[in-house]
Amino acid sequence: xxxxxxxxxxxxxxxxxxxxxxxxxxxxxxxxxxxxxxxxxxxxxxxxxxxxxxxxxxxxxxxxxxxxxxxxxxxxxxxxxxxxxxxxxxxxxxxxxxxxxxxxxxxxxxxxxxxxxxxxxxxxxxxxxxxxxxxxxxxxxxxxxxxxxxxxxxxxxxxxxxxxxxxxxxxxxxxxxxxxxxxxxxxxxxxxxxxxxxxxxxxxxxxxxxxxxxxxxxxxxxxxxxxxxxxxxxxxxxxxxxxxxxxxxxxxxxxxxxxxxxxx
Numbered sequence: 001x002x003x004x005x006x007x008x009x010x011x012x013x014x015x016x017x018x019x020x021x022x023x024x025x026x027x028x029x030x031x032x033x034x035x036x037x038x039x040x041x042x043x044x045x046x047x048x049x050x051x052x053x054x055x056x057x058x059x060x061x062x063x064x065x066x067x068x069x070x071x072x073x074x075x076x077x078x079x080x081x082x083x084x085x086x087x088x089x090x091x092x093x094x095x096x097x098x099x100x101x102x103x104x105x106x107x108x109x110x111x112x113x114x115x116x117x118x119x120x121x122x123x124x125x126x127x128x129x130x131x132x133x134x135x136x137x138x139x140x141x142x143x144x145x146x147x148x149x150x151x152x153x154x155x156x157x158x159x160x161x162x163x164x165x166x167x168x169x170x171x172x173x174x175x176x177x178x179x180x181x182x183x184x185x186x187x188x189x190x191x192x193x194x195x196x197x198x199x200x201x202x203x204x205x206x207x208x209x210x211x212x213x214x215x216x217x218x219x220x221x222x223x224x225x226x227x228x229x230x231x232x233x234x235x236x237x238x239x240x241x242x243x244x245x246x247x248x249x250x251x252x253x254x255x256x257x258x259x260x261x262x263x264x
Contacts, residue, residue, distance in 0.1 A: 026055040029136045031129055035061065036121035038093040046123065049073065053136060076120070080109045081137075084119065091119050103130040107137075189219035199224060212237065 030052040038044040049061040050070060057078045062070040084090060084106040090098075098104055104123040124130040199212045212224040213234060220242040225234040 028053040028055055029132065031133065032125065033061075033129075033133075034123040034125070036094075036098075036123070044093065044095065051122075053078070076109050076118075081107050084108050094119075094121055103127060105130075105133075105137075187217070187219070189217040189221070192216045192218055216242075 030050065033049060033051050034046040035049045036044055037047050047063070049063060051059060051061045053059050059076040059078050059081075060072060061074050061076075063073045065071050090106065094106065098106070098121060101123065103126065104121065107120045107122070109118045109120070124133060193214075193216045195214060197212060197214050198209045199214075201208055201210050210226070212226060214222060214224050216222045221239055222242060223239040224237050226237050227234060
């Protein structure tokens with residue numbers, strides 16, 4: 001009947017297949033997801049697949065066969081992916097109740113020709129798995145080329161981590177990380193300011209405040225980092241060249257916020 005029998009998100013691939021799956025590539029994330037199959041006479045069903053995101057930018061998925069072996073079923077170039085979330089962007093084969101569990105998302109892989117594309121309807125087995133994949137896909141900067149909503153006013157930031165009252169790049173120094181750790185190889189610039197701020201992420205469909213370590217150096221480059229609490233490390237999330245920054249002409253809506261437009 002095509003109904004998956006495994007509901008646990010903790011299922012791991014057989015140890016004998018681990019080496020062949022990794023193929024020397026570092027993994028960013030892996031997990032079991034439901035993938036919607038609509039290929040049989042418009043009567044779709046969910047399939048249970050192991051998805052592995054590799055550092056090379058490829059998202060590979062596998063089918064578990066009898067005996068516990070894994071068969072590769074597809075390879076997706078992550079750089080071609082984009083979100084689909086509006087009903088008028090959905091293919092006709094996507095069922096009306098596609099997100100009744102609140103743990104599903106739809107992605108389109110756009111090939112070199114805009115007329116050739118593949119759409120993937122995926123469902124996570126639990127909310128925790130959904131949150132993990134949201135963060136992973138969000139952090140690899142999936143664009144929303146077909147769905148381009150207008151920028152919305154951010155909600156008030158969380159009470160436990162509010163922005164500084166001065167609308168500048170000034171921030172309180174952090175005791176967890178020393179500035180020299182954040183200096184790029186070959187960078188002779190000096191640290192100007194360093195501290196934690198909230199950065200509003202306006203990327204559809206997951207708009208939210210993100211806590212970031214902001215580092216401003218004397219070469220007019222501002223870098224921001226995300227903290228990995230599990231590893232106790234910092235991961236660079238982007239940089240802004242301040243020479244490209246413009247500030248809105250209208251007054252800021254709140255003294256606690258700083259809005260700038262970087263054209264780089």
